[in-house]
Amino acid sequence: MSATTTETQTRSVPITAETILSLFPDIDTSGEALEGHDEEQIRLMDEVCIVTDENDMPIGTASKKLCHLMTNIDKGLLHRAFSVFLFNDKNELLLQQRASEKITFPDMWTNTCCSHPLHMASETGSNLEDSVLGVKNAARRKLDHELGIKKEQVPLEDFHFLTRIHYKAPSDGKWGEHEIDYILFIKANVDLNPSPNEVKDVQYVSAEKLKQLFEDPSLKFTPWFKLICNSMLFEWWASLDNGLDKYKNEQEIRRM
Numbered sequence: 001m002s003a004t005t006t007e008t009q010t011r012s013v014p015i016t017a018e019t020i021l022s023l024f025p026d027i028d029t030s031g032e033a034l035e036g037h038d039e040e041q042i043r044l045m046d047e048v049c050i051v052t053d054e055n056d057m058p059i060g061t062a063s064k065k066l067c068h069l070m071t072n073i074d075k076g077l078l079h080r081a082f083s084v085f086l087f088n089d090k091n092e093l094l095l096q097q098r099a100s101e102k103i104t105f106p107d108m109w110t111n112t113c114c115s116h117p118l119h120m121a122s123e124t125g126s127n128l129e130d131s132v133l134g135v136k137n138a139a140r141r142k143l144d145h146e147l148g149i150k151k152e153q154v155p156l157e158d159f160h161f162l163t164r165i166h167y168k169a170p171s172d173g174k175w176g177e178h179e180i181d182y183i184l185f186i187k188a189n190v191d192l193n194p195s196p197n198e199v200k201d202v203q204y205v206s207a208e209k210l211k212q213l214f215e216d217p218s219l220k221f222t223p224w225f226k227l228i229c230n231s232m233l234f235e236w237w238a239s240l241d242n243g244l245d246k247y248k249n250e251q252e253i254r255r256m
Helices: 002-010 039-044 064-068 128-147 207-214 223-238
Strands: 048-052 058-063 079-087 093-098 113-115 160-170 176-187 199-205 253-255
Touching: 048 064, 058 064, 064 176, 079 128, 079 223, 093 207, 113 128, 128 160, 128 176, 128 199, 160 223, 176 223, 199 207, 207 223
Parallel strands: 079 176, 160 253
Antiparallel strands: 048 058, 048 079, 079 093, 079 113, 093 199, 160 176
């Protein structure tokens, strides 16, 4: 009896809908971790993300702040995210450099737009089809918020869902990412009006140009972008106009 009790106490508690509140009690978003940061970015830390288990099933919600604190990530807290790769008619990829005001991964270059679907009817889902639709709605919202790209320039039906990537990456000692990241491709010519609080710089690059940028030691790139580039991006990119269908709607989650 005592051996069974000991085993129960030492085994880590799985993150489920029943245990999430006891494992991650909510905390004040005006706390010490956010002191000295940009006011608008602090406000965005109150947004409510979709917490999932390792199979991407929604099991609860948590603030953006809770989801990005390494203390919670180290306990296994996982949330849903997306990464948009937007290409122009020359098949050049739009990159953004994250603003200095960003709390996580400031000043780093990354793909067109990276963010989270929120806990709202239009952006959530418990099966893959509904979840993909929710992520596409979130992508259109954030492309407008970060880059000023109007929704009519990025129609819902023009987004292509490729796969999901499960990865974990620290930003600094305090903040990080632990996400199931939906990869979305879209080809569209768009008008840009970046928000300076979100985006420091933008540029369109060819595949060869991006490979050259990776060789520049003065440039820093987000860990998820490098993971995607080092795995499948260039293969997907080469198939953008012919053959992308074979990469779309992957059912299995890629574990990075």
